[in-house]
Amino acid sequence: MKFSIVPVLAALLIAGTSAWDIACFAAPGLRxxxxxxxxxxxxxxxxxxxxxxxxxxxxxxxxxxxxxxxxxxxxxx
Structure with missing residues (x-):
């Protein structure tokens, strides 16, 4: 099963999640x-x-x- 972040990010944006919240969602893995x-x-x-x-x-x-x-x-x- 292949996972793509694009649909997840699109769903978060549609749900009214800010770009900042999306960046924070990815932050723990950020080096x-x-x-x-x-x-x-x-x-x-x-x-x-x-x-x-x-x-x-x-x-x-x-x-x-x-x-x-x-x-x-x-x-x-």
Whole structure:
């Protein structure tokens, strides 16, 4: 039996699921690369790159980038 993600994604979109929720559905299997752009987020966590930031945003949808570079008080993720 062959599984295709396209029908699943289409069904989620039709059901009113946002694109962000679909991205979060796929996030656990997402492999992020090394540091590309270190950023400090509004939760005080330093993320190695935007990929890690987006994964963190699945748990905290109000998360936003404060500035480039490390946070001063850090719970580094």
């Amino acid at each position: 992020c690369g090394g540091a590309e752009r270190i950023i400090c987020a509004s939760n005080g966590v330093t993320y190695e790159n935007m990929c890690e930031f987006y994964r963190g945003n699945c748990d905290n949808k109000g998360l936003r980038v404060l500035h480039d570079g490390m946070c001063k008080r850090d719970g580094t993720r």
